[in-house]
Amino acid sequence: MHWGTLKARILAHGSVRLTGTYRFHPEQSTAGPGAGGRGSIFFATSQGRIRLALDDYSLLTLTADADGSARLTGPDIDICGHIEEAVYHCPRQAFITLSEGCIFSCRYCAVPSLPKYIKTRDEVCAMITAVKDDIDAISLTSGVIGSVEEDEKRAVAVVQAVADFGIPVGVSIYPLPGTPQRLKDAGACEVKFNIEAATPTLFHEMCPGLDYAATWEILEDSVRIFGRNRVFSNVILGLGETDAEMETCIRRLTEIGVIPVIRPLAPSPGLPGLLRPTADRMLRMAEFAKNALAKAGLDPTQAKTMCTLCGGCDLVAGRDI
Numbered sequence: 197m198h199w200g201t202l203k204a205r206i207l208a209h210g211s212v213r214l215t216g217t218y219r220f221h222p223e224q225s226t227a228g229p230g231a232g233g234r235g236s237i238f239f240a241t242s243q244g245r246i247r248l249a250l251d252d253y254s255l256l257t258l259t260a261d262a263d264g265s266a267r268l269t270g271p272d273i274d275i276c277g278h279i280e281e282a283v284y285h286c287p288r289q290a291f292i293t294l295s296e297g298c299i300f301s302c303r304y305c306a307v308p309s310l311p312k313y314i315k316t317r318d319e320v321c322a323m324i325t326a327v328k329d330d331i332d333a334i335s336l337t338s339g340v341i342g343s344v345e346e347d348e349k350r351a352v353a354v355v356q357a358v359a360d361f362g363i364p365v366g367v368s369i370y371p372l373p374g375t376p377q378r379l380k381d382a383g384a385c386e387v388k389f390n391i392e393a394a395t396p397t398l399f400h401e402m403c404p405g406l407d408y409a410a411t412w413e414i415l416e417d418s419v420r421i422f423g424r425n426r427v428f429s430n431v432i433l434g435l436g437e438t439d440a441e442m443e444t445c446i447r448r449l450t451e452i453g454v455i456p457v458i459r460p461l462a463p464s465p466g467l468p469g470l471l472r473p474t475a476d477r478m479l480r481m482a483e484f485a486k487n488a489l490a491k492a493g494l495d496p497t498q499a500k501t502m503c504t505l506c507g508g509c510d511l512v513a514g515r516d517i
């Protein structure tokens with residue numbers, strides 16, 4: 197079976213029951229899907245990796261041996277591979293959440309309910325120093341504690357400090373006008389500003405207090421400042437949008453030079469009635485994105501940081517399919 201088809205099937209489950217003799221420390225994230233949950237694990241083959249939330253009731257089973265070799269089985273799924281350990285948050289990256297906690301309350305996000313904590317610049321540098329030989333990227337993200345302005349200021353100061361490691365730095369924070377240039381001047385090489393929902397109506401329903409139109413403008417600025425293949429944006433698949441609406445959003449992103457990260461919804465109690473998208477739908481949207489990226493001359497395999505480099509949570513159009 198083609199890797200993309202298999203990965204879509206596995207991602208449609210999104211979780212796994214872990215058995216076997218492998219001893220590992222689950223990656224407990226303060227960012228990304230499953231933030232604050234009981235942890236997740238990375239399963240990889242030579243073709244790519246998949247992040248799966250740990251769930252004793254999952255229909256998928258991962259049988260992992262002490263040496264890290266692993267077999268993933270479930271309905272129409274049977275594949276051998278290995279476990280990948282996360283460095284911070286994901287394999288081969290120091291993907292660090294600067295402000296844990298958030299003043300906003302996007303309905304699909306668990307971060308606002310986490311205990312609040314702000315990492316200092318020294319703390320982040322010490323974390324990176326400890327793993328610098330095991331990483332290809334430094335990726336920084338943040339909730340918003342205090343105000344957007346204060347948070348951006350802290351992020352810029354951290355970028356200035358970590359740029360000295362000589363490892364590519366990517367940043368994904370809630371942006372203000374001028375944020376892209378300030379991050380670029382500080383030493384970032386890539387940014388990801390999330391448009392989150394395929395339509396403004398869904399965005400306003402899901403993310404009260406955040407500005408959809410401004411984020412689009414800032415994305416356009418970002419491409420001018422960072423260049424093509426260096427700007428990314430998450431859009432969640434499964435918030436109630438139609439395929440046509442998602443396609444319009446993907447086309448709009450690629451036409452302005454932004455690489456979409458099409459993130460399957462992780463259902464949560466805050467979103468009653470919304471289900472994880474099916475494998476077929478993920479594949480359809482990834483195929484559409486692949487063509488839109490090619491038409492726009494964009495290449496996700498050039499990514500140096502963050503989710504498009506990692507690929508754990510999504511079908512990466514242009515790489516997995």
Ligand code: SF4
Nearest residue numbers: 228286503506508509
């Ligand atoms: S794809 Fe992004 S959110 Fe998912 S594990 Fe990788 S870096 Fe984290």
